[in-house]
Amino acid sequence: MALGFCIGVALLLSLWSRAETAGIPDGVLRMECHDRYFMIAVDISFTGDEPHFEAVDETGAYAITQQYAAQCGYSINVHPLPGHVELRASYFSCQTQNKDDEMFTFNFNLNVTQEGKEVTYPLQDKTCSPSVPWSPREVTCETNYMEVSVRSEVTCPSGTKKDDWNSLKPAHRSTTSDWQVMFQTDDEQLAPINISDARKQGYAFLLTEGRLVFRAPYGQPESFSTEVNGVPVEAVHATIFSRQSWVVLMVDLVAACSMDEGLYNESGYMLWETPEMLYPNLDGQQIKVGLKGELVAQPVAEERGYIVGKQNNTIQICIPENAEGRYRKSAVEDDLYEFYVYHLYLEQILVDEDRVETRIRSLRTLATPLLPSPIFAENQTVLEENMFTAYLGDVPEDVQLAAVHLNGQEFTVPLSVSSFIITKVVHPNNTHGYKLKVPFEDPVVLQQFSKTDALHYILNINYTLTVLPEKDLYYHMESVVALVTDASPPQFDAVCTESGISFKLDHRPFDYLWEITIDSDLLTSELADQHGYIMSNDSNSLLLEVPLFSRGYEYKNVSLKGFFGTFEIIMRDRETSEVQGSTIKTCPFSPTELIMCSTDGRMTVVADLALAIPNGGNAARTNLRDKYCGPKETDGSRALFSFSLNSCGATVKLNSENVTYENEIFYSKKLPRPSQVVSDNAKERVTMQCTYPLAGLHRLFSVHRFESDAVGIGGLLHTTHPAADLQSPTIQPTSALTTTLATTTLAATRRATGSYKPALHPPSRHVKVTRFRYPANGRFRYPANASYRYIWPTLNKGVRQSLQTKLNAAHI
Ligand SMILES: *[C@@H]1O[C@H](CO)[C@@H](O)[C@H](O)[C@H]1NC(C)=O
Ligand SMILES: *[C@@H]1O[C@H](CO)[C@@H](O)[C@H](O)[C@H]1NC(C)=O
Ligand SMILES: *[C@@H]1O[C@H](CO)[C@@H](O)[C@H](O)[C@H]1NC(C)=O
Ligand SMILES: *[C@@H]1O[C@H](CO)[C@@H](O)[C@H](O)[C@H]1NC(C)=O
Ligand SMILES: *[C@@H]1O[C@H](CO)[C@@H](O)[C@H](O)[C@H]1NC(C)=O
Ligand SMILES: *[C@@H]1O[C@H](CO)[C@@H](O)[C@H](O)[C@H]1NC(C)=O
Ligand SMILES: *[C@@H]1O[C@H](CO)[C@@H](O)[C@H](O)[C@H]1NC(C)=O
Ligand SMILES: *[C@@H]1O[C@H](CO)[C@@H](O)[C@H](O)[C@H]1NC(C)=O
Ligand SMILES: *[C@@H]1O[C@H](CO)[C@@H](O)[C@H](O)[C@H]1NC(C)=O
Ligand SMILES: *[C@@H]1O[C@H](CO)[C@@H](O)[C@H](O)[C@H]1NC(C)=O
Numbered sequence: 139m140a141l142g143f144c145i146g147v148a149l150l151l152s153l154w155s156r157a158e159t160a161g162i163p164d165g166v167l168r169m170e171c172h173d174r175y176f177m178i179a180v181d182i183s184f185t186g187d188e189p190h191f192e193a194v195d196e197t198g199a200y201a202i203t204q205q206y207a208a209q210c211g212y213s214i215n216v217h218p219l220p221g222h223v224e225l226r227a228s229y230f231s232c233q234t235q236n237k238d239d240e241m242f243t244f245n246f247n248l249n250v251t252q253e254g255k256e257v258t259y260p261l262q263d264k265t266c267s268p269s270v271p272w273s274p275r276e277v278t279c280e281t282n283y284m285e286v287s288v289r290s291e292v293t294c295p296s297g298t299k300k301d302d303w304n305s306l307k308p309a310h311r312s313t314t315s316d317w318q319v320m321f322q323t324d325d326e327q328l329a330p331i332n333i334s335d336a337r338k339q340g341y342a343f344l345l346t347e348g349r350l351v352f353r354a355p356y357g358q359p360e361s362f363s364t365e366v367n368g369v370p371v372e373a374v375h376a377t378i379f380s381r382q383s384w385v386v387l388m389v390d391l392v393a394a395c396s397m398d399e400g401l402y403n404e405s406g407y408m409l410w411e412t413p414e415m416l417y418p419n420l421d422g423q424q425i426k427v428g429l430k431g432e433l434v435a436q437p438v439a440e441e442r443g444y445i446v447g448k449q450n451n452t453i454q455i456c457i458p459e460n461a462e463g464r465y466r467k468s469a470v471e472d473d474l475y476e477f478y479v480y481h482l483y484l485e486q487i488l489v490d491e492d493r494v495e496t497r498i499r500s501l502r503t504l505a506t507p508l509l510p511s512p513i514f515a516e517n518q519t520v521l522e523e524n525m526f527t528a529y530l531g532d533v534p535e536d537v538q539l540a541a542v543h544l545n546g547q548e549f550t551v552p553l554s555v556s557s558f559i560i561t562k563v564v565h566p567n568n569t570h571g572y573k574l575k576v577p578f579e580d581p582v583v584l585q586q587f588s589k590t591d592a593l594h595y596i597l598n599i600n601y602t603l604t605v606l607p608e609k610d611l612y613y614h615m616e617s618v619v620a621l622v623t624d625a626s627p628p629q630f631d632a633v634c635t636e637s638g639i640s641f642k643l644d645h646r647p648f649d650y651l652w653e654i655t656i657d658s659d660l661l662t663s664e665l666a667d668q669h670g671y672i673m674s675n676d677s678n679s680l681l682l683e684v685p686l687f688s689r690g691y692e693y694k695n696v697s698l699k700g701f702f703g704t705f706e707i708i709m710r711d712r713e714t715s716e717v718q719g720s721t722i723k724t725c726p727f728s729p730t731e732l733i734m735c736s737t738d739g740r741m742t743v744v745a746d747l748a749l750a751i752p753n754g755g756n757a758a759r760t761n762l763r764d765k766y767c768g769p770k771e772t773d774g775s776r777a778l779f780s781f782s783l784n785s786c787g788a789t790v791k792l793n794s795e796n797v798t799y800e801n802e803i804f805y806s807k808k809l810p811r812p813s814q815v816v817s818d819n820a821k822e823r824v825t826m827q828c829t830y831p832l833a834g835l836h837r838l839f840s841v842h843r844f845e846s847d848a849v850g851i852g853g854l855l856h857t858t859h860p861a862a863d864l865q866s867p868t869i870q871p872t873s874a875l876t877t878t879l880a881t882t883t884l885a886a887t888r889r890a891t892g893s894y895k896p897a898l899h900p901p902s903r904h905v906k907v908t909r910f911r912y913p914a915n916g917r918f919r920y921p922a923n924a925s926y927r928y929i930w931p932t933l934n935k936g937v938r939q940s941l942q943t944k945l946n947a948a949h950i
C-alpha cells in the first residue's frame with residue numbers, strides 16, 4: 139500500500155452522454171444535492187414495502203438491484219421511522235451525466251406497485267454541482283461499496299522510493315498495451331486481469347474529464363478484511379496499468395473503510411471508531427461529523443454534545459443518544475423496547491507530506507441494541523372528583539393507544555360516545571401520555587363493600603398499545619382502587635318548623651348509591667310537586683320542606699293540646715330497593731283546628747266552636763248529626779271528634795271521581811236541668827267533610843273496612859248563620875271551597891263567611907295496593923247496609939254508569 143501515484147493519466151475509458159426524462163409523483167418525493175452524492179427520499183406510504191428504482195441514461199433504464207447498486211454507485215436504504223426510502227447516488231454512478239466534473243445530471247424512474255400493478259414514475263432529472271471542490275483523492279465508504287477517485291493529473295510525490303517500483307514488476311512483464319488491473323491483498327499480489335474482466339467481477343472503472351474512479355462492493359474476493367488497533371477494516375487495493383512501449387502508466391487506487399458497527403455505552407453514547415492510520419503517510423486529521431448527510435466541523439459537533447477523541451491510535455466518535463437527526467424506534471419483544479438509529483456521516487481530511495489532500499467520507503448506519511422503554515402508569519385519582527384518573531406516561535411517539543380493557547370490557551380508541559374520556563397529553567420530550575377518566579358510578583367500575591362501611595371502587599385497566607408502523611401490540615396493565623370510607627346511607631338533618639319539617643342533606647360523592655324514597659315513591663321534583671313538598675337541590679345539598687298534613691306524615695297522640703307529626707325519608711339500595719337507612723323526624727304541632735281523613739275511614743276533627751255554641755255554652759255538649767256521637771275531648775270552646783266516616787249520621791256524596799263524607803257539629807239544647815236557660819245566640823255552623831278519590835278506594839262499601847290508597851281531603855267549614863237552627867240537618871254552605879293541602883297552613887283563619895279549613899291528612903298506613911282484593915269465596919258482595927243505598931237513587935245516569943263499571947270490573 140506504499141504506492142502513491144505519479145504518472146499523469148489521460149485516458150479515455152468511455153464517455154457517456156444521456157437524454158433526460160421527467161415525471162413527478164405529488165408531494166411524497168424529495169430530491170437533494172449533497173456535496174458528494176445526490177439523494178432521493180420517497181415516502182414509504184407511497185412506495186410500499188419494496189420500491190424499485192431504475193437509473194436512466196440515453197442507453198436505457200437500468201434496474202437498480204442490490205448488486206448493480208454496489209457496482210454502479212447507488213445505495214438504497216429503507217428508513218422505517220421517518221417512513222421513507224432513500225436512494226443515494228454517487229456523482230460518479232454509472233448513469234450519471236457528468237459535465238466537466240462540475241455538473242452532474244441524475245435521472246431515475248421509480249417503480250411502485252399499486253393495486254397489484256407495477257406503475258413506473260419517471261422522476262424529473264436533476265442537476266447538481268458540488269459546492270466543495272474535489273480533492274486530489276477522495277474515498278467514499280458507502281454502506282454498500284467503497285469508491286475512490288483520483289485526479290488524473292498529479293505530480294509525483296516527492297519521496298517516491300525505488301523500492302516502491304518492485305511491486306510493478308508484473309506491469310513491466312506485461313506484453314499487452316491493454317489496460318490491466320492488479321489487485322493486492324494484505325499479503326499477496328494477484329495476477330493482472332483486463333478491465334472488462336474486472337468489471338465482470340463487479341468492479342467499476344470510470345474516467346471522467348479530470349478523474350479516475352474505481353468502485354468496489356464490499357466483500358469482494360480481491361478485497362481484504364483486517365483489524366487495525368482492534369477496529370475491523372475492509373480495504374481494496376487495485377493498481378491499473380498500461381504498458382505503452384517503454385513507458386508503463388499506472389495508477390494506484392486504494393480504499394480502506396472502518397467496518398465498525400458501533401457500540402452503545404450505558405451513558406447513552408453511540409461510539410464509532412476508525413483507525414487513525416488507515417492511510418499511511420497521511421497526517422493532519424481534520425474532522426467533520428453529523429447525521430443524515432449533514433456535516434459540521436468538529437468544534438460545532440462538540441458543542442452539540444459529540445465527543446471526538448483519539449485513543450490507542452483510533453479516532454473515536456461518540457454520538458449523544460438524543461443527537462438531532464437520529465431516529466428512534468419502538469419495538470415489542472415481550473416488553474416494550476426502543477432503539478436508536480444513527481445515519482452517521484463523517485469526513486476526514488488527511489494530507490501527505492506534499493500537502494496533497496485525501497478526503498475520506500464515511501456513511502454508516504449504527505443502531506443501539508434494544509433498550510428498555512418503560513411506560514409508567516400513575517394513579518392520579520382525586521376522591522373528591524368522584525372519578526378515577528389514571529395516567530399512562532412516557533409513551534413513545536411511535537406508540538399509540540388502540541384500546542383499553544376496563545375490567546375486561548374492551549373499548550377501542552378513539553372512544554365512541556361514553557361516559558368516560560381519554561385525553562392525549564403531548565410532551566416536548568417526544569413522549570406522550572393518556573389520561574383516562576372513569577366516573578366511579580360508571581357501570582364498568584367494580585364496587586366492593588366491606589363490613590366496615592367502606593366502599594372500594596376497582597378499575598382494572600389493560601391498555602392496548604400499538605407500535606407503528608408495523609402495528610405490533612403491547613399490553614400494559616394497571617389496577618386502580620379507590621377507597622371510600624364511611625359509605626353509609628345518607629342521613630338528612632331535620633328541623634321542626636311551625637308549619638312542618640325541614641330536611642337537609644349535604645351531598646357526598648357516593649350518595650348516588652342510594653335512592654331516596656318517601657314510603658315507596660322515589661323522591662323526584664315531580665313527586666315533590668304532586669305532594670306539595672318544597673324541594674330545592676343543587677350540587678351541594680338537597681333541601682326538602684315538608685308542610686304539615688302533606689302526604690307521608692303520620693300523626694300520633696292527637697289531642698286538643700296538639701299532636702305529633704312524624705315524617706320519614708327512606709334510603710334504599712338503588713339496585714335492590716332494599717331499605718338501608720332512613721331519617722325519621724317527629725315534631726309536635728298544636729294547631730287550633732284540624733281535620734284528618736284517614737285511609738282506614740276515620741275522620742278526626744279538632745274544631746273551635748266558640749261561635750258555634752251559645753254564649754256560655756259548653757263544647758262538651760256538642761254532638762254530630764247522630765246525637766250519640768259526642769266529642770272525645772273538650773276544653774272550653776274546642777272539641778275533638780274522632781269517628782268512622784260512615785257512622786254518626788254522615789251523608790255520602792258520590793260523583794264521577796270522588797266520594798265525600800260530610801258531617802256537622804251541633805249544640806245540644808237539651809239542658810241537663812230544665813231550669814237552666816241557654817240563650818241561642820250561636821253565630822256559626824260547623825260542618826266537616828272528607829273527600830276521597832274513587833280511584834283509590836278499595837272497599838268503598840265494605841262492611842268491615844274502609845280502605846283507601848290515600849288519605850282523604852278534609853274540609854272544615856265554619857258558616858256564618860246567626861239564627862240557624864243548629865239541630866236542623868239541612869245544610870247550605872255559603873261556600874264549598876276545598877283547599878289544596880300543601881300550601882295552606884292550619885292557623886285557623888276564620889272569616890265572617892264560611893270557609894273550609896285546609897285539609898288535614900292522617901297517616902297512610904299501608905303499602906299501596908293496586909289490585910282489588912277478593913274475599914275468600916272469590917265473590918264480591920255488596921254490603922247489606924252500605925250507605926250507597928241511601929245515595930244510589932240520587933246519582934245521575936252518568937255517575938251511576940261509572941260506578942257500575944267500577945263495580946263490575948271488581949266482579950271479574
Ligand atoms: C419497472 O416497471 C416496468 C414496467 O412498468 C418494468 O418493465 C421494469 O422492469 C420495472 N423495473 C424495475 C426495476 O422493477
Ligand atoms: C480479457 O481477458 C480475457 C481472458 O482473461 C479475454 O478472454 C478477453 O477477451 C479479454 N478482453 C479484452 C477486451 O481484451
Ligand atoms: C460512554 O462514552 C462516553 C464518551 O466516550 C464516556 O464519557 C463515558 O464515560 C462512557 N460511559 C461508559 C459507562 O462507558
Ligand atoms: C488500547 O489497546 C490496548 C491493546 O490493544 C488495550 O489493552 C487497551 O485496553 C486499549 N485501551 C483503550 C482505552 O481502549
Ligand atoms: C417527558 O416529559 C414529561 C413531562 O415533562 C415527564 O413527565 C416525563 O418523565 C418525561 N419523560 C422522559 C422519558 O423524559
Ligand atoms: C390484556 O388484554 C389482552 C388482549 O385482550 C390479553 O391478551 C392480555 O392477557 C391482557 N393482559 C392481562 C394482564 O390481563
Ligand atoms: C389511587 O388514588 C386514590 C386516591 O388518591 C387512593 O385512594 C388509592 O389508594 C390509590 N391507589 C391505588 C392503587 O389505586
Ligand atoms: C340532587 O342533585 C344531585 C346533583 O346535583 C343529583 O345527583 C341528585 O340525584 C339530585 N337529587 C334529587 C332527589 O333530585
Ligand atoms: C302518646 O300517647 C301514648 C298513649 O296513648 C303514651 O303512652 C305516649 O307517651 C304518648 N306520647 C307522647 C310523646 O306523649
Ligand atoms: C253496617 O252494618 C254493620 C253490621 O252489620 C255495622 O258494623 C256497620 O257499622 C254498618 N255500616 C253503616 C254504614 O251503618
Ligand SMILES: *[C@@H]1O[C@H](CO)[C@@H](O)[C@H](O)[C@H]1NC(C)=O
Binds near residue numbers: 794829876
Ligand atoms: C275530586 O276531588 C278532587 C280533590 O279535591 C278535586 O280536585 C276534583 O275536582 C273532584 N272531582 C269532582 C268531579 O268533583
